[in-house]
Amino acid sequence: MTLLKNDLLLRALRNEKVERPPVWMMRQAGRYLPDYIKLREKYDFFTRVQTPALATEITLQPVDQIGVDAAIIFSDILVIPQAMGLTVLLEENKGPVLPKTIISKADVDALITEGVEESLSYVMQALSLTKSALNGRVPLIGFAGAPWTIFCYMIEGKGSKTWEKAKQFAYTQTALTHELLQKITTITIAYLKAQVKAGADTLQVFDSWSGALSPADFKVLAQPYLLQIADALKEDAPVILFPKGSWYALKDLSNSSASGLGIDWCVSPEMARELTGNKITLQGNFDPAKLLAPIPEIKKSVIEMINSFGAQKYIANLGHGITPNIPVDHARAFVDAVKEYSI
Amino acid sequence: MTLLKNDLLLRALRNEKVERPPVWMMRQAGRYLPDYIKLREKYDFFTRVQTPALATEITLQPVDQIGVDAAIIFSDILVIPQAMGLTVLLEENKGPVLPKTIISKADVDALITEGVEESLSYVMQALSLTKSALNGRVPLIGFAGAPWTIFCYMIEGKGSKTWEKAKQFAYTQTALTHELLQKITTITIAYLKAQVKAGADTLQVFDSWSGALSPADFKVLAQPYLLQIADALKEDAPVILFPKGSWYALKDLSNSSASGLGIDWCVSPEMARELTGNKITLQGNFDPAKLLAPIPEIKKSVIEMINSFGAQKYIANLGHGITPNIPVDHARAFVDAVKEYSI
Numbered sequence: 292m293t294l295l296k297n298d299l300l301l302r303a304l305r306n307e308k309v310e311r312p313p314v315w316m317m318r319q320a321g322r323y324l325p326d327y328i329k330l331r332e333k334y335d336f337f338t339r340v341q342t343p344a345l346a347t348e349i350t351l352q353p354v355d356q357i358g359v360d361a362a363i364i365f366s367d368i369l370v371i372p373q374a375m376g377l378t379v380l381l382e383e384n385k386g387p388v389l390p391k392t393i394i395s396k397a398d399v400d401a402l403i404t405e406g407v408e409e410s411l412s413y414v415m416q417a418l419s420l421t422k423s424a425l426n427g428r429v430p431l432i433g434f435a436g437a438p439w440t441i442f443c444y445m446i447e448g449k450g451s452k453t454w455e456k457a458k459q460f461a462y463t464q465t466a467l468t469h470e471l472l473q474k475i476t477t478i479t480i481a482y483l484k485a486q487v488k489a490g491a492d493t494l495q496v497f498d499s500w501s502g503a504l505s506p507a508d509f510k511v512l513a514q515p516y517l518l519q520i521a522d523a524l525k526e527d528a529p530v531i532l533f534p535k536g537s538w539y540a541l542k543d544l545s546n547s548s549a550s551g552l553g554i555d556w557c558v559s560p561e562m563a564r565e566l567t568g569n570k571i572t573l574q575g576n577f578d579p580a581k582l583l584a585p586i587p588e589i590k591k592s593v594i595e596m597i598n599s600f601g602a603q604k605y606i607a608n609l610g611h612g613i614t615p616n617i618p619v620d621h622a623r624a625f626v627d628a629v630k631e632y633s634i
Numbered sequence: 635m636t637l638l639k640n641d642l643l644l645r646a647l648r649n650e651k652v653e654r655p656p657v658w659m660m661r662q663a664g665r666y667l668p669d670y671i672k673l674r675e676k677y678d679f680f681t682r683v684q685t686p687a688l689a690t691e692i693t694l695q696p697v698d699q700i701g702v703d704a705a706i707i708f709s710d711i712l713v714i715p716q717a718m719g720l721t722v723l724l725e726e727n728k729g730p731v732l733p734k735t736i737i738s739k740a741d742v743d744a745l746i747t748e749g750v751e752e753s754l755s756y757v758m759q760a761l762s763l764t765k766s767a768l769n770g771r772v773p774l775i776g777f778a779g780a781p782w783t784i785f786c787y788m789i790e791g792k793g794s795k796t797w798e799k800a801k802q803f804a805y806t807q808t809a810l811t812h813e814l815l816q817k818i819t820t821i822t823i824a825y826l827k828a829q830v831k832a833g834a835d836t837l838q839v840f841d842s843w844s845g846a847l848s849p850a851d852f853k854v855l856a857q858p859y860l861l862q863i864a865d866a867l868k869e870d871a872p873v874i875l876f877p878k879g880s881w882y883a884l885k886d887l888s889n890s891s892a893s894g895l896g897i898d899w900c901v902s903p904e905m906a907r908e909l910t911g912n913k914i915t916l917q918g919n920f921d922p923a924k925l926l927a928p929i930p931e932i933k934k935s936v937i938e939m940i941n942s943f944g945a946q947k948y949i950a951n952l953g954h955g956i957t958p959n960i961p962v963d964h965a966r967a968f969v970d971a972v973k974e975y976s977i
Contacts, residue, residue, distance in 0.1 A: 336845060359744050455923040455957060462927035503951075506902040507938075538881070559849040559882060578848050580798040584805035595850075610848075615797060 297429045302363045303606050304529040304550040304572050312597060313360035315432070316622065317553075318612030319353035320365045326352050330357055336381045340366055341444075346417035354429055356619070357626050361430050361493075362421060364486075366414055368436030368497055372445055372500060374410040375402040379444075386450035393445045393460075399471050404478045409483040414600060415489035423488030427496035435483055437498035438475040438516035439533070445471070447539045454503045460488030460510055468512070478515045480523040487527045495531040495553065496520055502536015509540055521548040531574055532614060533610065541566040556581075556610030561597035574606035577625065582609075582617045587626045593628035602634050638835075640772045643704045643964055646915050647872040647893040647947050654947045655940060656703040657972035658775070659965065660896075661955030662696035663708045668967060669695050679724045683709055689760035697772055700966050703971070704773050704836075707764060707829075709757055711779030714822060715788055717753040718745040722787075729793035736788045736803075740813050741881075746822045751828040751832060755777055758832035765833030776834030778826055779876070780841030781818040781859035787812070797846045804855055811855070819859045823866040830870045838874040838896065839863055845879015852883055863954035864891040874917055878954065884909040899924075899953030903942035917949035920968065925952075926962045929967045945977050 295301070299313035321327060327349060330339060339345045339373060344433075347367040369379045369387050380388045393399060408415060412443035422431055446457040461468045483494050499512045513534065521530050525548040534540050534541035544552055552571055554563050563573055581592055581621030607629040612620060638644070643657035664670060670692060673682060682688045692708040712722045712730050723731045729908040736742060751758060765774055787793075791802040804811045826837050844856045860875050867873045867893040876896030877883055887895055888910035895914055897906050899921035906916055924935055940950060956965060 387668040418850070436868070453923055453957065455926060455959070458921070459926035462931060463766055463923065502900060505899040505919075505924075506905070508921070536900065539900065539905060556848040557845060557879065557882065562849070562882060578851070580801040581805065581848075583798060583802035588805060614796065 295427050295430060295492070297360055300430045300606060303604065304493060304531070304603055306572060306601065311368055311632050311634060312600075312602050312629060314354070314605045314607040315359040315361040315363065315610070315627050316609050316625070319357065319363065319622075320349045321613060322615035323617045323619060324352055324356065325614055325619070326356070332382065336367075336383065340370065341413045343413055343416035343420050347420040350417070350421045351424060357623050358431035358630070359429070359626055361432050362370045362425060363432040363434060363495070364414065364418055364421060364491070364579050366417070366434070368499070369444060370411055370440065371428060371436060371441055371475065371482065374482070375400075375474070375478060375541055377445065389444060389448040392448040393471060396467055399467055399474065402471075402474055404474050405481075407478050408480045410487070414477065415485055417450070418486055418489035418491055430509065432493050433483065433486030433528075434481045434495040434497060437496050437501065437513065437520075438472045438479065438533075439513040440498050440500045441475045442468070442512075443473055443478075445475075446616075449597055454500055458503075458508075461508075469589050472512070474515050476519050483520065483524055483526055483533075485531065487524075487573070490544060491528060493529045493531065493550075494524060495504065495533055497531070497626055498534040499610050500539070501534040501540070504537070506539040507527075509534075509537055512564050513537070514543060517544065518547050524548075528611065533574070538563070538566070542568075545571045551606060552612065557609070560596060568606070572604040572606060573600060576610040579609045579610070579611050579617070582613065582621045582625060586621060587623060589624050590628040593625060594632065597629065597632050602632065638770050640703055643949060644835060646947065647874070649860055649915060649947055651946060653977060654975045655943075655945050655950045657950040657969050657970060658702040658704040658706065659696070659700075659952050659956050659968070660706075660838060662700065662702055662706065662965075663692045664862055664956060665733065665819070665958035666956055666960045666962060667695055667699065668962070670760045672870065674726065679710075680838070681724065684756045686756055686763050689756075690763040693764045694767060697768070699962070700969050702772070702969055703773050705764060705779060706775040706838070707757065707758070707761055707834070709777070709834055711777070711784065711842070712787060713754055713757065713819065714779060714784055714825065716842035717750050717825070718747065718817070718821060720745075720788065725935070726954060729785065732787060734877055735791040737816060739810055742810055742919075745814075745817055746793040747823075750821050750825045754825060754828075757965065759890060761832035761834055772837035772905045774833055774936070775836050775837040775838055776826065776829030776871075777898060778822045780839050780844065780856065780863075780875075781815045781822065782847070782856040783841050783843045784818045784822075785815055785855075786843045788818075801846075801851075804851075815859050816857070819862050823863055826863065826867055827870055830867075834871060836874065836893075837874045838865060840879040841875070844877040845884070845942050846966055849882040852877075853886075856880070857883060859891050860887065863921070867891075867895060876917070881906070885911075888914045894949060896951070897953065902952070907943065912947070915947040915949060916943060918952040919964050920951070922952045922954050922957050925956065925968060929964060932964060932967050933971040936968060937975065940972065940975050945975065956961070
């Protein structure tokens with residue numbers, strides 16, 4: 292194993308002292324980068340995801356071009372429904388579509404939960420290839436969608452503002468809901484373990500739609516499965532849970548086996564620290580839209596953000612994925628401001 | 635003036651003791667009601683809004699058919715941009731479109747802020763007509779959009795997931811942003827005062843998109859204008875502020891001139907009470923999607939909700955507007971459960 296030259300991210304996740312906070316950006320390998328757009332013009336989305344050489348090239352772009360402190364493997368949370376036997380289509384600039392959704396017990400019974408290391412072998416190959424190419428420059432992050440979020444897509448078949456079809460399913464077919472959430476959890480744990488074996492240094496679990504749930508429903512439909520994943524992985528690699536919008540869960544999740552919690556921009560750093568009792572490493576939470584502000588304003592806001600979180604037990608990041616319309620030099624200003632921060 | 639036979643809502647807003655909490659539903663006059671759909675098939679959206687007899691008929695439907703404790707005038711928050719001189723189009727089942735958005739100082743300068751009582755006289759007529767038709771059965775709620783939310787539509791020209799064009803405008807044209815927000819605030823205050831004169835017993839201000847703002851940005855872009863409105867109306871009628879998604883502002887807003895705060899379903903009642911120091915009447919916060927649960931489950935959840943908020947200083951409502959796909963008997967079960975609640 293190559294020794295990491297920059298292990299700021301891992302040290303922050305282990306609550307070790309750092310000279311400055313590590314920084315990366317959700318969707319840092321994405322549509323705001325001209326070199327990514329060039330590849331997108333040549334290869335469709337799942338070709339990019341399923342071709343290890345392409346996934347590696349895309350994963351490295353922000354490391355080389357923006358100078359982030361971590362690489363996150365280029366992939367998609369919806370490879371899990373695919374591995375479970377469902378079709379997922381993705382038209383460029385549109386949301387994903389699952390032509391056949393889960394309706395009945397027979398649909399749930401038919402789902403595959405084994406062999407993910409083989410069915411998603413292209414992810415493992417991309418991780419290994421990226422790990423070699425990084426040559427210890429920065430840590431490599433693996434990831435998966437959280438069970439509730441994957442459940443949402445499996446029931447609705449596409450994105451939704453309210454996820455009310457998924458909620459209706461959960462409210463009316465309780466036992467089947469938990470059977471499905473458990474199946475997703477089981478395969479996700481195997482998938483994340485395989486990612487660590489293939490080279491991931493740390494893992495992030497994206498609960499992109501948990502914020503649609505009330506605090507009471509979150510405790511039933513999202514939290515148990517997030518905790519199960521964090522518990523199962525605790526000997527493998529540090530896990531960052533990102534329950535977007537679910538600020539109300541921060542307290543409970545700070546008592547979990549997770550090493551870090553991602554937070555969106557709708558929580559003040561002070562409140563996030565208060566809710567988590569300063570016990571756990573926090574990651575976030577710059578409003579991606581604020582990257583459209585003038586560069587001096589971005590840099591000023593980054594410093595305020597770090598000052599508010601404190602430089603320890605902290606990973607600078609956005610509160611959600613970077614959007615396609617962000618100028619590259621604004622993204623770089625964000626990263627630079629963190630790197631220039633002196634304690 | 636006719637004496638109100640059912641003044642539960644007003645008593646709750648004045649922190650007076652009630653036998654049970656009052657109940658109404660945001661968008662209670664809407665697409666889940668078959669009689670509303672019949673009118674929608676005959677008259678387009680702005681015809682329904684601008685014809686006092688139709689607006690009155692629609693406003694009364696949920697009072698007659700669902701038994702809510704308040705009527706809310708059928709109208710739209712985007713009548714204010716219209717009164718300011720902008721065109722607003724609304725295609726059925728699609729979001730609103732403003733063909734000409736605000737780009738420059740000249741655009742802001744050209745906006746009208748006076749004469750709203752005349753330009754929106756149809757709203758005042760609808761209020762008077764409804765007030766007479768109600769004959770004191772329940773209080774009548776008037777409403778307006780909050781300045782930040784109206785600003786969002788004026789800049790973007792349509793709905794948005796991220797409102798990043800509106801935010802970019804705010805981050806890059808600070809002075810012009812506040813000039814525009816102030817103009818919206820000024821006309822909104824006049825509009826709300828006129829509504830009280832025309833018969834509104836209480837007023838709700840909808841900040842539907844404030845939750846897109848970080849706590850720090852909310853304090854600059856949303857809060858001052860909400861406070862200004864609450865202050866200006868405090869002698870006229872009780873004001874309910876509903877900053878959807880902005881749970882982080884509850885503490886500050888509980889110290890305002892407002893009489894009530896609306897909250898969405900992503901805050902637990904206990905946390906909402908804690909954040910507001912039990913000082914102010916709270917309204918909400920049933921997840922509209924939970925109306926898709928079986929009726930016994932709805933009724934059980936309503937009782938839990940009231941128990942958690944407490945029956946005093948509380949207005950039972952949804953955490954957001956009722957959606958078109960809710961069965962009428964489920965909406966009625968929600969209202970009935972509140973009415974059957976015994977302290």
